[in-house]
Amino acid sequence: MKDLQIIGSEEWCVFESLGIPAIKARIDSGAKTSSIQATNTKVVLKGGQEWVKFEVNPLQENRSISIACEALLVDRRMVKSSSGISEERLVIKTKLTLGEAAYDIELTLANRDTMEFRMLLGREALTNRYIVNPAENYLRQDFTETEINTKYAPFFKEKTGLKIALLASNPQLYSNKRIIEAAEARGHEIVFLNVELAYMKLDARSPEIRYRGGNILNEFDAIIPRIKPSVTFYGCALLRQFDNLGVYCQNSAEAISQSRDKLFASQLFSKNDIHIPITGFAKSPIDTKDLIKMVNGAPLIIKLLESTQGKGVVLAETNKAAESVINAFKSVQTNILVQEFIKEANGQDIRCFVVNGKVVASMQRQAQKGEFRANIHQGGLASIVKITQEERKLALKAAKVLNLAVAGVDIIRSNKGPLLLEVNSSPGLEGIENATGKDIANEMIVAIEKKLKFKI
Incomplete structure (x- = not known):
């Protein structure tokens, strides 16, 4: 006992062979094996032996410093976590320097991102060497903040901007x-990422997103989603994964999903006292006539639930035509909304571009002659417009209800006041930038800077 040294409940450890100049460890005599935080683990064959490559973020709450390590794989071992769950971990053997002492220890590679310490020193590394005094810290060696910064200076990347x-x-x-x-x-x-070329690894220890060829996407500060309707499900799954990895997504998966579901969005608008054209929805063709009557009869608008940019929207000018179109859609199991036609709008609507709770630009769109819906994607004309205070409040409230940081809010002027048509979670920039002369793309980037508290 006299030969044993006293160790504190926290100590700084050094692993020269792994290239780790200092890592703070919690001393835990209740744990048999020591463990270290490791991500992107990969077992490779080297000279007929199994080696493991992995990355260590040695400083808590600092993912920008990542040290690439490799070591001989000595075992695969079932280890019970502090929550009582058993999991298989890879085991390596490496030299630990603790103060003036240096000796080999076994380390299990674990995901400790949510733990207070990046390393845990277990009793196998302590036995016949130390007595633990839980009231003290850093008895073997201590480093000041300046010393730690000096040790890790080669690993700091000069950051002049965000990675988006x-x-x-x-x-x-x-x-x-x-x-x-x-x-x-x-x-x-x-960096431009094609939605369909990214894929993900769902794992409690080391979740990942990879991209074409196996590149791991782990350095982004923010994601700007511009997901087309046909890949909404997969795109939103990727956004949830990025969010799980701690990356800021300018529009969340939940917000995009809500905006793309026109029926659910309409229900949210009604619930939050946002006025929309009278809208009907039904499954059975039995009550088609009453459905038409419910929205004040023809002429009326018939919308596919998945429609976007004016596609999948039909004007039925008579009750008979409306009944035929509605029943035709229902016969092929296609979900539609039936909506009153606002005649007094004269084929005009207003697009308000909302960024982080502010209308940064607005334009009026005029449908071509013979068209009922203003849509610049189908040849409509766009011009700058001054919106009313009521229209501004409507646009901001609609974006807020759907929790969209970036939104294109479409409004129509009626005899009853402004009505909300729909909200687009990936609004186009071309028409509104050309019509207004506003640099909306810049507004989107500035909004990310403010959200992440980044200063140029």
Whole structure:
């Protein structure tokens, strides 16, 4: 007992062979084996033996410093976590330097991101060497904050801007090119990610998102989602995974899903006292006539629930025509909404572009002659418009109800006042930037900077 040294409840450890200059460990005599935080673990064959490559974030709450390590794999072992759950862990053997002492210990590789300490020193590493005094810390060696910064100076990356990913499908679209230009103009690094080329690993210890060829996506500060309707389900799954990894998503998966479900969105609007054109929804064709009557009869609008940018929207000018179209859609099991036609709008609507609770631009769209819906994607004309205070409040409230940081809010002027048509979670920039002269792409990037409290 006299030969044993006293150790505190927390100590600084050094692993020269792993390239780790200092890592704070919790001393836990209740745990048999020591463990270290490890991500992106990969077992490889080297000279006929199994080695494991992994990355360590040695400083708590600092994922920007990542040290690539490799060591001989000595075992695979079932270990029971503090929550009582058994899991298989990879085991390596490496030299630990603790103060003036240096000796080999076994380390299990574990995901300790949610733990207070990046390392745990167990009793196998303590036996016949130390007595633990839980009232003291750093008895073997201590490092000041200045010393730690000096040790890790080679690992600090000079950061002049954020690293942003644009999650979309077509890099050649005007909106996507403008967002990339705006981000680069403000000194950020921005990468285009094709939604369909990303894939994910669902795992409690080391969740991941990878991209074409196995590249691990783990360095982004923010994601700008521009997900087309046909990949909404998969795109939202990726956004949830990014969110789980602690990456800020400018529009969340939940917000996008809500906005894309026109029926659910309409129910949310009604619940929150947001006025929309009278809308009907039914499954059975038995009550089609009453459904038409309920929305004040023809002419009326018939919308596919999955429609976007004016596609899948039909004007039925007579009750008979409406009945035929509605029953035709129902016969092929297609969900539709039936909505009153606002005749006094004269084919005009207003698009308000909302960014972080502010209407940054608004335009009026005029449908072509013979068209009932204003849509610049189908040849409609766009012009700058001054919106009323009531219209501004409506646009902001609609975006807030859906929890969208970026939204294109479509409003129609009626005899009853402004009515909400729909909210787009991936609004196009071309028409509104050209009509208003506003740099909306820049507004989107500035909003991310404010959210992440980044200063140029």
